[in-house]
Amino acid sequence: MLTKKQAMLFFMLGTFLFSIIFIGLTYDTVTRGIPKHTHEENMTDAVVRGRTLWDQHNCMGCHTIMGEGAYYAPELTKVYERRGPGYIKAVLMSKTPWAPRGRKMVAYGFSEEEADDLVAFLKWIGEADLNGFPPKPTFKPQSKD
Amino acid sequence: MRYKSQKVAYWFFALSMLLIILQLTYGFIMAFAHMGYDGLHEIIPFNTAIAVHKNLLVVWILSGFMGAAYYIIPDEAETELCCPKLAYLQLIALAVVGVIAIVGFHFEWWEGRKFLEIPRELDYLVVVDVLLFLFIILATLWKGKKRTTTALVLSGGLVGAALLYLPGMIWFDNHAYDSFFRWWVVHLWVEGVWELIMGGILAYLLIRLTGVDREVIEKWLYVIVGLTFLSGILGTGHHYYYTGTPSYWLTIGGIFSALEPLAFLGMALFAMVMYRKGEKKHPNKLALMWTLGSAILAFVGAGMLGLAHTLPQVNLWTHGTLVTAMHGHMAFWGAYGMLVFAFITYVMPNLTGRKRYFTKTGEYAFWIANIGMILMTSAFAAAGVQQVALERIAGFDFMEVANELWYHFFVLIIAASIFSTGVLMFIWEFYKYGTPSDSALQAQEEFQPISE
Numbered sequence: 001m002l003t004k005k006q007a008m009l010f011f012m013l014g015t016f017l018f019s020i021i022f023i024g025l026t027y028d029t030v031t032r033g034i035p036k037h038t039h040e041e042n043m044t045d046a047v048v049r050g051r052t053l054w055d056q057h058n059c060m061g062c063h064t065i066m067g068e069g070a071y072y073a074p075e076l077t078k079v080y081e082r083r084g085p086g087y088i089k090a091v092l093m094s095k096t097p098w099a100p101r102g103r104k105m106v107a108y109g110f111s112e113e114e115a116d117d118l119v120a121f122l123k124w125i126g127e128a129d130l131n132g133f134p135p136k137p138t139f140k141p142q143s144k145d
Numbered sequence: 146m147r148y149k150s151q152k153v154a155y156w157f158f159a160l161s162m163l164l165i166i167l168q169l170t171y172g173f174i175m176a177f178a179h180m181g182y183d184g185l186h187e188i189i190p191f192n193t194a195i196a197v198h199k200n201l202l203v204v205w206i207l208s209g210f211m212g213a214a215y216y217i218i219p220d221e222a223e224t225e226l227c228c229p230k231l232a233y234l235q236l237i238a239l240a241v242v243g244v245i246a247i248v249g250f251h252f253e254w255w256e257g258r259k260f261l262e263i264p265r266e267l268d269y270l271v272v273v274d275v276l277l278f279l280f281i282i283l284a285t286l287w288k289g290k291k292r293t294t295t296a297l298v299l300s301g302g303l304v305g306a307a308l309l310y311l312p313g314m315i316w317f318d319n320h321a322y323d324s325f326f327r328w329w330v331v332h333l334w335v336e337g338v339w340e341l342i343m344g345g346i347l348a349y350l351l352i353r354l355t356g357v358d359r360e361v362i363e364k365w366l367y368v369i370v371g372l373t374f375l376s377g378i379l380g381t382g383h384h385y386y387y388t389g390t391p392s393y394w395l396t397i398g399g400i401f402s403a404l405e406p407l408a409f410l411g412m413a414l415f416a417m418v419m420y421r422k423g424e425k426k427h428p429n430k431l432a433l434m435w436t437l438g439s440a441i442l443a444f445v446g447a448g449m450l451g452l453a454h455t456l457p458q459v460n461l462w463t464h465g466t467l468v469t470a471m472h473g474h475m476a477f478w479g480a481y482g483m484l485v486f487a488f489i490t491y492v493m494p495n496l497t498g499r500k501r502y503f504t505k506t507g508e509y510a511f512w513i514a515n516i517g518m519i520l521m522t523s524a525f526a527a528a529g530v531q532q533v534a535l536e537r538i539a540g541f542d543f544m545e546v547a548n549e550l551w552y553h554f555f556v557l558i559i560a561a562s563i564f565s566t567g568v569l570m571f572i573w574e575f576y577k578y579g580t581p582s583d584s585a586l587q588a589q590e591e592f593q594p595i596s597e
Contacts, residue, residue, distance in 0.1 A: 004294075004360060007367035015374040022378045025397070029325065033391035038321045048318045055323075058257035061192020066388045067465030068324060069259060071532075072179065072191045074543035075465055097186070101544035104183055106190045125320060131395060133387030135461050137540025 037129045050121025053114055062105070065125060067133055073105065077134060080119070080126040088122065089115040146495045148219040150226035152581040155496050156236055157212025158489050162572045164205035164243070169565050171198040176561060179547075180554040189251065196250045196262040202477060203260065204243045209485030210342050211239070211278055214303060216492055217349050218282055221296035222289020232281050238274045242267055258323065260331045261313045268314050275307045294363035295352070298370060299345030305338030321389030328384040335476075336377040336405060336447075343443075343484055344370050344412070350436050350491055351416060355423030362419060369411040376404035383455050387464055395457040402455040406448030409480070416440035428502045429494060434511050435487030442483060442515070446475025446522070462537045467550075468529035475522040483515075486571060493578045498585030507574045514567025520560030528553035 034040070054060075060069035063076050079088060092115040097104040110118065146152070174185055174194045183191070219226050226232060246263045249255060255262040263271065282300055286292060313330035317323045348366045352359055382398025416437050427433065450472040454463040463469070490507070494500050501507075528550045535546040 002364065002368070004364040004367065007364045007371070008294075011367045011371035011374070014371050015378070018375060018378040022381065025379075025393070026325075029385070029390050029394075030322070034319065034321045034325065034389055037391065038319060038389040040319060043319060051318065051320050054320075055257040057253065058192045058196060058255055058262065060257050060259055061195050061262075062190075064465040065320070066324060068388065069465070070191070070195050071465070071467050071470060072175075072195075101548060102181060103178075103544060103547065104186050104190075106186075106192070121320075128321065128389045130387045130389060131392050133461060133464060135537065138538045139540055 039124070039127055039129075042124055042127065044120060044124075046117045046120035047124045049114075050117035050119070050124075053110075053118055054121060057106075057108060066128075066130060073103070075134060076122060076125075077128075077130065078126050080123040085119045085123075088119050092118055146581070146585045148225045149583065149586060150229040150232070151216045151219050152496060153226065153229055153232045153236065154212040154216040154492065155581045156233070157208045157215065158485075158492075158575070160236065160240055161205040161208045161212070161485060161489075162575055164201050164208065165568060166572070167247070168198055168201035168205065169561075169568065171195075171201070172561060173558070173565075176554050176558050180551045180558070181548075192257075193250050196255055197247055199260055200246060200250070200262055201243075204239070206477075206481045206485060208239060209481075209488065210303070210346075211235075213346050213485070213488045213492075214278075214282055214299060216488075216496075217299060217346070218285050218289075218296055221291065221293045221349070222286050223291050224285060224289040227281055227284035227288060231277060235274060235277045235281065238270070238277070242270045242274060258313075258327055261327060265314065265316075268310075272307075272310070275310070279304060279307055293359070294366060295345055295348045295359075298341055298348070298366060302338045302341030302343075302345060305341065306334055309333050309338060324388045325385065325390065328381055332381045332384055333378070335480075336380060337374065339481065340373040340377065340408060340412075341370050343480060344373070346484055346488055347412065347416065347436065347440065350432070350487060351419045353491065354427045354429065354433050354436060355419050356425030356427070357419045357422050361422075365411075365415050365419075369408060369415055372404075372411050373408040376401050376408055380405045383457075383460065386457050386460055399455070399457050403452060405455070406444065406452050409444040409448035413440045413444040428500075429491055430503050431507045431511065432487055432491035434508075435483055435490050438511065438515060439479060439483035439487050442475060442479025442518075444479075446472065446477075446479040450475055450522070462533050463529065466529050466532045466537070467525055468533060471522055471525035471529050474525060475518060478518050489575065493575065496581040496585060497578045498582050499578055501574075501578065504574060506570050506577075510567050510570035510574060512567070513570065514564055517560055517562075517564025517567055521557055521564055524553050524557035524560050528557070 059065070062070050062073040064071065065076050067075065067077070091098045091105065092108060092110045093112070095107055095109045097107045099105065171194045174189055175191060175198065177183070178186070178191050178194070215226060215232060246267055249264065249267070250262065254264050256264055282303060286296060286300060309330055312326045315326060317326070344366050348362050351357065351362050379397055379401035382394040383402040385394035385398060417440070420433070420437060454460055454468050454472065494502060531550060531553070532546055535541045535549065536543060
């Protein structure tokens with residue numbers, strides 16, 4: 001039967017081994033994986049400024065991006081492809097709450113430059129290789145827009 | 146209660162109780178907004194409400210853990226807590242930082258990062274507060290007569306939780322890095338070091354409540370925390386499927402996160418088997434109910450409902466939908482919420498000297514809260530599955546689908562009202578106990594031999 005000492009060894013060795021593997025994989029992901037998958041060379045100053053605005057206003061508190069965030073407002077990873085820059089800028093610069101189907105977005109009233117930066121960020125993230133996310137719908141989209 | 150300084154635990158629990166009430170309130174604000182009633186949009190928009198809801202959860206559970214540690218460590222180390230005055234200072238600092246953070250969220254003073262919204266300036270205060278907490282715990286352990294496995298696992302979990310907060314404080318220009326290291330904090334907390342804390346508290350409770358030999362309980366504690374790290378560390382990969390990371394995470398995350406329920410199954414079996422093995426019966430039956438309930442719902446909510454959408458083939462469709470909310474609610478409640486409730490239920494008679502071991506209100510609180518949570522989880526599940534089917538599979542627009550989901554949120558609000566009733570009854574019981582008293586110091590715990 002298992003002794004307490006053996007149980008402790010199982011805990012110690014398992015934790016050590018899997019931590020080492022995890023750190024190794026993290027090293028690879030951080031140095032090689034993410035730069036390649038996100039096309040870091042295309043990350044302009046505008047993209048970084050856009051990401052800062054994204055963070056400052058907690059956009060993830062309603063939307064998801066790369067599938068992460070809250071589930072109150074649309075997924076935005078592919079919003080650049082779906083709506084185009086004009087529509088996105090109109091939403092971002094609106095002085096009244098944007099609410100095309102009843103659900104209100106905070107009226108941020110961004111300036112033209114800020115809206116451009118956020119659009120640059122959304123365009124950049126839309127081009128990232130996310131291992132197939134978001135998936136294409138199985139059936140033909142029947143949406144009006 | 147054997148040591149006077151253990152009394153400080155009570156005030157951490159009182160803070161937890163206050164924060165839960167606020168957390169529930171903001172939950173209702175969000176559920177109503179999902180249903181279409183967003184009357185508070187101008188003052189408390191959804192992103193504010195969610196930041197408050199999630200951070201209050203983290204803070205009240207941490208406050209519960211801290212209270213538990215301040216009670217357990219003196220008991221296990223057989224000594225008074227080191228510097229009890231500092232412990233009160235640490236409590237006040239925690240409450241103040243918490244309140245400032247929550248108020249700040251209403252004025253967009255935050256970082257837009259799920260679960261880690263507390264702004265950087267306050268992060269430093271959190272670090273100082275946690276260092277103070279760890280100093281008190283470790284100094285007590287140092288000067289104590291004994292260093293038991295239970296105390297070491299619990300302390301190890303607390304130190305780990307503090308260390309893992311740090312990667313979340315680094316700023317990255319690339320959003321994918323930010324996401325990557327955010328999970329170092331959030332995942333390695335809830336599916337890593339917090340399970341160490343959970344295991345430590347559970348072991349302590351089982352030793353006290355069942356009377357099973359400490360050596361047996363602590364041996365299995367090692368096995369369980371061993372399983373936690375064996376699966377949980379590489380299981381972090383299930384957050385790295387679709388976030389700009391290499392595709393090997395699909396395989397690694399898939400395999401190891403599928404193993405994660407084993408640790409929770411271990412916890413549930415651990416609690417059940419020790420309960421059956423017990424040769425003594427502690428009269429605090431309610432504490433036993435919450436303890437076993439926690440182990441079982443942790444397995445269902447964190448283990449099985451997590452497994453339901455953790456495989457990459459499934460997660461591709463459910464990632465970023467209400468399915469995640471389904472898993473999240475029961476997982477946090479079962480594994481951590483109920484555990485804090487179990488500890489409070491066990492400890493209140495010992496702190497106050499009032500042996501209100503079994504009250505009708507206390508018993509109903511358990512059942513009503515749990516039935517409410519199971520219904521809430523079901524409502525989220527129905528909403529999540531419908532969202533996946535209509536939006537992801539059929540390709541309808543997000544808001545077209547969202548407007549179809551209102552009735553699930555109607556059910557959710559009813560379920561949440563039931564849940565909240567149970568929680569409020571629990572808080573009422575807590576209040577009825579009154580504050581700790583020195584007269585409880587002499588009182589011995591009563592064990593009853595099993596006679597049934």
